Amino acid sequence: MSGSLGLPLEIVLGTLVLWLALALASVAVSRYPEVIRSLFFVGSLGSLALCVAGFLAITRAPQVCVLPLGLPGLPFHLRLDALSAIFIILFGATTFSVSLYTTGYLKHARYPAGARMALQYHILLASIALFFLADDAYVFMVAWETMALSSYFLVVTDHQEVAVRKAGFLYLLIEHVGALAILLAFAIMQASAHHGIGAGYTFHAMRDSTLPTGLASAVFFLALFGFGAKIGLIPLHVWLPEAHPVAPSPISALLSGVLLKLGVYGILRVVFDLLHAQVWWWGVTTLLIGLMTALFGAIYSAVQSDMKRLLAYSSIENMGLILAGVGLTILFLSYHMTVLAALALTATLYHCLNHAFFKSLLFLGSGSVLHATGERHLGKLGGLIHRMPWVAFTMLLGTLAIAGVPPLNGFVSEWLLLQAFLGATSFPHPYLSMAVPLGAAVVALVAGLAAYVMVKFYGIVFLGRAREPQKSPATRIDGDPWERAALTYLALGCLLLGLFPAVVIRIFKPTLALLIAGLPANAHGHSPHHWFLLAPIDVAHASYIPWVFLGAIGLTVLMTFTAVRILFRKPIRRSAIWNCGYPSLTARMQDTAEGFGQPISHIFVSFLRIRRTLPTADDQTPVYRSEIEDLTWHGLYLPLARAVSWMTGLVALLRRRRIAIYLLYSFATLLVLLVLAP
């Protein structure tokens, strides 16, 4: 079968085999940490190859192949099309840095943790690659389950701690509740696909059949629920803030940067590729859930004091924005507004790519901080810009990117999303035209909050002075060269994605054409001579040229700097901190994470559940404690758990532990059946 496959598909399958081989090899060499580390480096080359394959595949026609694997009569169908390709590029580009980082990160790992991580990590990568290729429900679910299990094992790497095991279990549970919903969605589609005997499970058959709107809606909502569990939609987001902090940092980066995108891919695949009819209220529901998730994530990330929990809630926020983009696309598509649908989908895909880059950067960077200081709590860090300048500089770029300020990449997708919202004014329903642009207000609020959160995160970790006494404060702890290489690569990616958006969007074009039927060939305004200028509809409508933007600011800064240098060259005098002349000032008087988040918890108090312990007037050892808990636990999951245990209590009433009683039950059942029998 080799000759007929086509190069990109061959590369992807080759990489998949390479990763599986690396996984096996890690078992063989488990006692040699240096060799284990080099396995990660080899694995990162596989990611690069995957990236190349994605770029090769995106402009080609979809390539299909049938693997002689699977059950008899149920072979694996694979397909590499423009949608898979774009996500394979994202996947390869992100995991390249994660593998590179892990090469350095595992320096201090002891047997068997390193080997176990190498085994699960490469199985995870291989399963994700297979997932993107899946062209039937069977291999899709196999890849999905392999992904879920291997990532579960990675999350519980430090399984000696109870908190880690609990978080891992929660992750596994929600993942599987989601997987059930996805399976049901496929079951409905398979049952309705009349395509030969036993072949209805292929995506090809599902694509060919058209479901009635009722069934299609059932499929849509099952898929939204199932993939939403992966994405972290409220109220299914609860695993994110638990699993991210306990996982090793490269795994957190992978969870946030890549695995969340699997859910987005799933939704895009099912909604735009497999289902044909798009109904407007699917779009409205998705949009609403997305905006709510974004706002919820933003508010909660502002009040966190654990570095990685903060980033996890920020991921929820970003996924909410991505889902809002998906909702907007469905809505536009349901009214055949293809150009606007393409704009919204571009914003969605762009944000996926951006989030993969900056969130991986931030998680990996906080991994370096965690390794160097052993501290995850924001309130105990501070002043790290002096001790880890390289990490601090790359993290500054990531911070600006996620805060959504120009000229970095976060701003580009935010800008595109806002433009899509502004275009949403000509729906046939006047209420829709009125309500949808108001979503832009929520996006703007979320963007403002994200900036707040990131100033808090960066300012408290890297700026100021160390809040707690440190072991050897003068030494540099700037991360391993591998780690720094990975961070630099990601920061550079954030910068380039921000500076040349028009180039990136041209890469998306085949994907847009695949998912949006009837898109005019030259829609989207970025004709070749506009490679430098981002203009979604046309230049008069809106435009943004980030590199000129950066150049202008850079030039002004340079000119001012030179002018000031030439004209006024009094030397800088270094002295102690002034602080308005207040004499006794300690590093502990700086703002803490709780203090910085206080205005947010004050404003959004009704969204949060805050438990405060205040000291009384005559307390000898006054303690002030305030804990902020996720509202979903008390609003939904704990009542749900109580209801379940109440019902099981009712069932327990029937159980009398006497054989005679059980015989009586059987007898009664038989009698009832006899009476009911016709």
Added chain:
Amino acid sequence: MNAREIPLQLTQFVLVVGAAPLLAGWIGQCRAWFANRSGAGLLQPYRVLRKLFHKSPVMAHEASLLFRIAPYILFGGMALAGAIVPMFSTGLPFAPVADAIALVGIFAFTRIFAALAAMDVGTAFGSMGARREMLVGFLAEPALLIVLFTPALISHSTSLTVIVMSLTAARLVLYPSMAFAAVAFTMVLLAENGRIPVDNPDTHLELTMIHGALDLEYSGRYLALIEWASAIKLLTYIAIGIALFVPWGIARSGHWAHFPLALAIFVVKVIAAGAGLALLETLLAKMRLFRIPEFLGTAFMLAVLGLLVHFLLGA
């Protein structure tokens, strides 16, 4: 981009950067007059800048590179913002670089740098100022965006020059939605530029400061750049207000002959706006810090209301 209009662009850039302290002087003078004082004169901000530039700066031992470059970034960002807002002509070759949304992005960019620089030295006042500045920012930024969306929807464009052109095309048509937006914009302007009632620019009380607390640790030329940048910011905000709500009199792209008249009209508008701002500041009292979310929430809701009015009335 039209190459012939590059001199125009440069003129605006130089005028905005050069004359921004004059506006600050004018507002100070007006406030003095309203308070029945004689005032320090229009040129006082320039004297302050000259004094600061000539002093040798003092910097804490703990200050990092970020602390030193932040004033330059602030200045550069504000100068760029001032260059892309159409003030006396819509023929700005630089305008496609950033539309209204990107303009808000520039303000966010400089705000983040100012806040980070304030946290860099590690004082209680600095981080308090950063927190408050970000608080004002995250509430004011969405309000400003929604304010900008109303004219953007009227003119089907987020490009500021196109907005101004389409608003001036119709002679003195009053859009009811724009009235809401104008009120919201004034509130945002007061908050974002640290004016009364949100923040007192002349305060010496550290505990009530917002903007002032950000640059407490700065001195010499760095402080001069920051002060200059905030003067440019105020002028830019007033120019945005003029462009959105009273754009009439602006020279159209290519109409060179109208340019001196348009410049004169713009100067008159700015003088009036400055006097109005001074009057507003004299009449109002500074509010408590925790009333600020209410104040800006009102601005946000007014802006959203403007948007709704636009949809309801189609204007």
